[in-house]
Amino acid sequence: METAPTAPERRPRPVGGDGPADAAALAALAAGPTIADFGLLLRAAARLDRRMDAELRARCGLSHTMFEVLIMLCREGGDGVAQRELADGLTLTSGGTTRLIDRMEQAGLVRRAPSPADRRITLVSATADGADAFRRAAVVHAEVVDALFLGPVAPADRPHLLTALGAIVLASTD
Secondary structure, eight states: OOOOOOOOOOOOOOTTTTSHHHHHHHHHHHTSHHHHHHHHHHHHHHHHHHHHHHHHHHHHSOOHHHHHHHHHHHHHOTTOEEHHHHHHHTTSOHHHHHHHHHHHHHTTSEEEEEOSSOTTSEEEEEOHHHHHHHHHHHHHHHHHIIIIIITTSOGGGHHHHHHHHHHHHHHTOO
């Protein structure tokens, strides 16, 4: 009776690959300019977000994400913003957005209502307390932006920075 040939035994490869030369090549790749530059952008954004969140929580009782919701609501005004649009504008899942809006509603910052045009759509709007919280938080937000985002950048370089960030956003829009 004939048997099928067996596949050669596969052993896990060490992280460094085939030895010191491969490890050096991986280290050089990991330290390359595109990886380092993008990492710098991500680290800066994460640090600014953490600091903004800490300041808003300490001084206003709002998370940075709650403040972002209030920005969207106050910017639009009117009857409110569809909860689905809020989810699209945030870095949250639709379930995460629902839980966030639940917490904001319990805190008296927002209200939900069915859309008069389409009852399948839930509109979210800021309450008077939400508008007051937004006003207070906007002052804190401006202070943090001035100190940590604009402050370290020379005034002559700020337009270039903002133009570059705008170009990145436009290039990455779905």
